[in-house]
Amino acid sequence: MLHFLLLVTETLFPLSVLSGAVLGFARRRRLFEVRVPSGRGAALGFLTAAVLASLKMGTGFIVREYYDLAVLLAMIPLELFLLVHLFRTRSLSSEKAASPLMRLLFFCVAASWTAYYLPDIFIYPSHFAVGVVQVVSSEFVLIVVGYLAGLLLCLVTSRAAYKVCADLPLEVLFPAIAALLGIFTAQQAIVVGQILFGRGILPRHDLALTLLVFLLNNVRFTLFGLAGIAAFLAVFLWKRSRNAAICGDNPAGKRKCRSLLNARIRWSKGYLALLASGLLVLTVGDHYSNKKVELSPPVAVAAVDGRVSLPLSLVGDGALHRFAYTAKGGTNIRFIVIKKTETAYGVGLDACDVCGAGGGYYERKGQVICTLCDVVMNKVTIGFAGGCNPVPLPFRIMEGRLVIDIEDLEAEEARFL
Numbered sequence: 001m002l003h004f005l006l007l008v009t010e011t012l013f014p015l016s017v018l019s020g021a022v023l024g025f026a027r028r029r030r031l032f033e034v035r036v037p038s039g040r041g042a043a044l045g046f047l048t049a050a051v052l053a054s055l056k057m058g059t060g061f062i063v064r065e066y067y068d069l070a071v072l073l074a075m076i077p078l079e080l081f082l083l084v085h086l087f088r089t090r091s092l093s094s095e096k097a098a099s100p101l102m103r104l105l106f107f108c109v110a111a112s113w114t115a116y117y118l119p120d121i122f123i124y125p126s127h128f129a130v131g132v133v134q135v136v137s138s139e140f141v142l143i144v145v146g147y148l149a150g151l152l153l154c155l156v157t158s159r160a161a162y163k164v165c166a167d168l169p170l171e172v173l174f175p176a177i178a179a180l181l182g183i184f185t186a187q188q189a190i191v192v193g194q195i196l197f198g199r200g201i202l203p204r205h206d207l208a209l210t211l212l213v214f215l216l217n218n219v220r221f222t223l224f225g226l227a228g229i230a231a232f233l234a235v236f237l238w239k240r241s242r243n244a245a246i247c248g249d250n251p252a253g254k255r256k257c258r259s260l261l262n263a264r265i266r267w268s269k270g271y272l273a274l275l276a277s278g279l280l281v282l283t284v285g286d287h288y289s290n291k292k293v294e295l296s297p298p299v300a301v302a303a304v305d306g307r308v309s310l311p312l313s314l315v316g317d318g319a320l321h322r323f324a325y326t327a328k329g330g331t332n333i334r335f336i337v338i339k340k341t342e343t344a345y346g347v348g349l350d351a352c353d354v355c356g357a358g359g360g361y362y363e364r365k366g367q368v369i370c371t372l373c374d375v376v377m378n379k380v381t382i383g384f385a386g387g388c389n390p391v392p393l394p395f396r397i398m399e400g401r402l403v404i405d406i407e408d409l410e411a412e413e414a415r416f417l
Helices: 002-028 031-058 064-088 100-117 119-127 140-166 170-198 208-218 220-243 252-291 406-410
Strands: 299-301 305-313 321-326 333-337 347-348 361-364 367-370 374-380 396-398 400-404
Touching: 002 100, 002 119, 002 140, 002 170, 002 220, 002 252, 031 064, 031 100, 031 119, 064 100, 064 170, 100 119, 119 140, 140 170, 140 220, 140 252, 170 208, 220 252, 220 367, 305 406, 321 361, 333 361, 347 400, 400 406
Parallel strands: 299 321
Antiparallel strands: 305 400, 321 333, 333 347, 361 367, 367 374, 396 400
């Protein structure tokens, strides 16, 4: 659950803060004519993202980094041009400011945002059932709940940003929008640099690489910057509404004014709570989701008469046991053994076809967990192929011992090289 909540929030949360703020600014500026172009742009980006996700999942034709690079190289100038045009038209009436150029900019920016950020949202559901024994299971339900909770958090955050920004004075709102767009563009520029250097499109200069590594290691601070500016706007509206005088020529008018001010205060408080929730997911949630489990070292075993033999008294306690056999080539081949029922054992490599041998497995509350992707497997499925399950290893029970032929272990040496 936490894994997919984190993935969705990490992908969409910054965009939800910025998009809500920009649309709120457009409403406050009374640029009503940009609503239709923005919606059409978002629809075009949505369709583009869906097509890319389908191609990515169904074929190997798409190289995602090149797609991202193309979209980003178009998106960054559009964002900067939008900001400059908003600044140049700040003194014009709303009718003149909502020119064809302004509408085109909102269309293009909305299309590029959705085309860049939504493909992963479409791809994530294809990973729901990886390593899950049954689709109709509590584990699968929790995964779906985490995904949907992330979507809900980001959608409500965008709505709250819109409501807050639509009620702020322009002299406060415009500098904040400029700062949000600047931070957002800086994030994207870092990704562009990462792709250009990583793909060898730009020559690898030591100073440039050092700077890029520094920016990548500290990119999380851009998130804090976005959240800090958004929180400032919420607090500003909260205090402004709380201290505002109740206006109205009659009791009904005063009640309406009081209701409007109370609604602004509620949206401000809600926005602050949503920002705090998003930051908690992206910091504390990220810490727990990516926390590495310290695996116990595997017990070294040797072959006798062409086979590895383990007493059932050693592996029959129902706990997960890890072993390592040194192949003729000197490679340590790790494997696990766990007693599943009174009469059945699960034996497999400490590796799977999805994650390879880079991680390993550990046991938690009677379930087997992959350390790399945190996929949970019921221990009764160990010994069966598929998903993140350990690669099955042939064995047999003989005279109170669990026996594995070394030919079967030697055949898997390539996985651990």
